[in-house]
Amino acid sequence: MKVTVLQNIMNANDKIAAKNQDILNQNKVFSINVMSSPGAGKTSLILETIKQLKDKCKICVIEADIASTMDADKIIKEGVPAVQINTGGECHTDANMFSAALDKLPLKEIDLLFLENVGNLVCPAEFRVGTRKGIMLLSVPEGDDKPYKYPLMFSTVDAVVISKMDYLSLSNFNLEQFEKTVKGMNPDVKIFRVSVKTGEGVPDWTGWLETQLKEI
Amino acid sequence: MKVTVLQNIMNANDKIAAKNQDILNQNKVFSINVMSSPGAGKTSLILETIKQLKDKCKICVIEADIASTMDADKIIKEGVPAVQINTGGECHTDANMFSAALDKLPLKEIDLLFLENVGNLVCPAEFRVGTRKGIMLLSVPEGDDKPYKYPLMFSTVDAVVISKMDYLSLSNFNLEQFEKTVKGMNPDVKIFRVSVKTGEGVPDWTGWLETQLKEI
Numbered sequence: 001m002k003v004t005v006l007q008n009i010m011n012a013n014d015k016i017a018a019k020n021q022d023i024l025n026q027n028k029v030f031s032i033n034v035m036s037s038p039g040a041g042k043t044s045l046i047l048e049t050i051k052q053l054k055d056k057c058k059i060c061v062i063e064a065d066i067a068s069t070m071d072a073d074k075i076i077k078e079g080v081p082a083v084q085i086n087t088g089g090e091c092h093t094d095a096n097m098f099s100a101a102l103d104k105l106p107l108k109e110i111d112l113l114f115l116e117n118v119g120n121l122v123c124p125a126e127f128r129v130g131t132r133k134g135i136m137l138l139s140v141p142e143g144d145d146k147p148y149k150y151p152l153m154f155s156t157v158d159a160v161v162i163s164k165m166d167y168l169s170l171s172n173f174n175l176e177q178f179e180k181t182v183k184g185m186n187p188d189v190k191i192f193r194v195s196v197k198t199g200e201g202v203p204d205w206t207g208w209l210e211t212q213l214k215e216i
Numbered sequence: 217m218k219v220t221v222l223q224n225i226m227n228a229n230d231k232i233a234a235k236n237q238d239i240l241n242q243n244k245v246f247s248i249n250v251m252s253s254p255g256a257g258k259t260s261l262i263l264e265t266i267k268q269l270k271d272k273c274k275i276c277v278i279e280a281d282i283a284s285t286m287d288a289d290k291i292i293k294e295g296v297p298a299v300q301i302n303t304g305g306e307c308h309t310d311a312n313m314f315s316a317a318l319d320k321l322p323l324k325e326i327d328l329l330f331l332e333n334v335g336n337l338v339c340p341a342e343f344r345v346g347t348r349k350g351i352m353l354l355s356v357p358e359g360d361d362k363p364y365k366y367p368l369m370f371s372t373v374d375a376v377v378i379s380k381m382d383y384l385s386l387s388n389f390n391l392e393q394f395e396k397t398v399k400g401m402n403p404d405v406k407i408f409r410v411s412v413k414t415g416e417g418v419p420d421w422t423g424w425l426e427t428q429l430k431e432i
Contacts, residue, residue, distance in 0.1 A: 038253045038337050038366065039358025066338065068364040089368070091307060091338035119365065121254050122282065122307035122336055141357035141380060142255025148284040149335065150254065152305070167357060167386060 013127055016095035020102060020130025027107035030209075030216045031115065033093075033129055035153065036137035038119030041163040041196060043071045045137060045205075046114050048196045050078050052206045057111035057213060062101045064093040064118050071116060081105070092123035095130055111213060121146070125153040133212070139164040140171050144178040147185060155185040161205065165195035229343055232311035236318060236346025243323035246425075246432045247331065249309075249345055251369065252353035254335030257379040257412060259287045261353060261421075262330050264412045266294050268422045273327035273429060278317045280309040280334050287332060297321070308339035311346055327429060337362070341369040349428070355380040356387050360394040363401060371401040377421065381411035 024031050034042050050059055063072040064085040075082035083101045085093060098115060105113070115131055117124045136157045138146055141164060147154040154160065160182055162175070179191050190208060194201035240247050250258050266275055279288040280301040291298035299317045301309060314331060321329075331347055333340045352373045354362055357380060363370040370376065376398055378391070395407050406424060410417035 037255060037335070037358075038362055039355075065365050067367050070361060070364055089338075089342075091336070118338065119253070120307070120336055120338055122305075122334065123339070126305075139255075139357060141355060141383060142253075145286060146254055148286055149281055151283050164357060167383060170383060170386065 010126075013095045016099055017128040017130040020095055020099050021132070023102060023107065024113070024130065024132065025216075027110070028216055029107055029110050029113050030213050031113040031131040031133070033115045033117060033124070033131040033134040034137070035117045035121070035124045035134065035157070036119060036163075037121050037139070037142060040119070040137040040139040040142065042116050042119070042137055043074060044196045045161060045163060045194065046116060047074060047078060048202060049114075049206060049209065050075070050080050052202065053112065053209065054078070054080065056210070058109055059112045059114070060105055060110045062098065062105075062113065062115045064097065064116060066090070066118060087118060091118055091120050092127050093117050093129055094127045098129040098131075112209065121150040121153050125150075125156055132216070133158040135159040135161060137161045137163045138178075140167045140173045143171075144173045144175075144181075147178070147181045151185060154182055154189075157186070157189065159190040159192065159208070161192045161194050163194055163196070165193050165200050166197045226342075229311045232315055233344040233346040236311055236315050237348070239318060239323065240329070240346065240348065241432075243326070244432055245323055245326050245329050246429050247329040247347040247349070249331045249333055249340070249347040249350040250353070251333045251337070251340045251350065251373070252335060252379075253337050253355070253358055256335070256353040256355040256358065258332050258335070258353055259290060260412045261377060261379065261410065262332060263290060263294060264418060265330075265422060265425065266291070266296050268418065269328065269425065270294070270296065272426070274325055275328045275330070276321055276326045278314070278321075278329070278331045280313065280332060282306070282334060303334060307334055307336050308343050309333050309345055310343045314345040314347075328425065337366040337369050341366075341372055348432070349374040351375040351377060353377045353379045354394075356383045356389045359387075360389045360391075360397075363394070363397045367401060370398055370405075373402070373405065375406040375408065375424070377408045377410050379410055379412070381409050381416050382413045
């Protein structure tokens with residue numbers, strides 16, 4: 001009974017996700033679902049990306065949180081439009097919530113759209129929303145053993161950003177081993193080593209985004 | 217429809233949780249549900265607690281993970297029995313999984329039982345399992361804004377352990393502001409500032425546990 005209900009929910013979700021993807025493609029919007037644990041630095045990465053790219057393309061952000069509008073407020077301060085989704089307790093964004101947020105945006109004018117998902121390494125990986133790419137951040141302080149514990153997330157994203165590289169000196173995070181593990185689970189994944197604080201790796205990340213934007 | 221099904225699941229869960237609590241009380245086991253984001257240091261805190269208290273009381277750990285037995289293996293290495301729950305994709309431990317794990321334990325011999333929940337600040341807060349106390353860790357690198365974003369977790373736990381205090385010098389985490397916010401949401405909460413790496417705050421934490429153990 002529980003399984004059947006869940007399957008129905010997932011099928012309905014995937015249909016709406018496919019429709020969202022069509023709408024984004026028709027409007028030539030390059031969209032990214034940004035996922036991570038709480039506090040891995042999603043908002044900081046998006047804010048830094050805005051700083052680097054806002055003169056080159058039109059950016060917009062959909063912020064999903066269980067509660068609060070703190071992150072959306074930070075984005076708006078940078079002069080970029082942001083739509084807040086409050087999931088009302090839900091631990092992820094589903095395709096329906098994303099669709100409702102898309103309805104509020106002038107999609108024809110947007111080049112690059114970020115969805116900042118709820119901080120959670122589990123459920124967001126299960127719910128497609130219809131973005132072109134899905135990426136995750138794994139911050140250095142979280143430790144290099146996370147791929148074994150959250151395999152669905154690591155094996156399905158298009159890119160992994162190792163964030164908070166500036167904490168590396170205090171940590172026993174093994175970068176080579178971590179990257180080898182992730183590539184073993186997800187051979188085509190792109191991996192970036194980034195510190196928004198020091199600027200390390202930011203050009204690699206924004207360079208990748210610019211390439212993606214040209215291809216759409 | 218979806219809401220009704222969810223409500224039925226939650227009611228059934230709470231009934232099993234109450235039964236688990238009875239069983240633990242009858243056996244005079246002091247039990248703690250340990251929750252946090254991925255990588256906040258749950259296993260490290262439990263391992264350090266084992267080191268400090270294993271000569272004073274009989275400890276046992278139930279490890280819940282979506283996949284892998286890495287954490288259970290670390291516990292067993294310390295000479296403490298551990299039972300692994302693999303949630304099979306589920307983002308939290310429910311009362312039924314906890315009950316099945318309890319069945320495997322010699323409860324009469326145990327004084328202190330940890331449940332290390334799945335790394336997630338959302339769903340574990342919604343599912344009572346039947347432990348006497350629920351605590352959470354919030355690691356310094358995650359940032360001090362998390363109570364606003366994950367209010368259910370912060371407002372329902374009995375204690376908050378601020379972990380990875382050794383990262384404080386690299387961070388802009390405002391301890392006073394954070395503690396004030398948490399106390400505002402949850403006036404009776406106990407807050408500890410801990411670094412397992414340097415030993416800071418560990419005696420406060422184990423001292424609190426020892427007091428709890430005496431009261432059971």
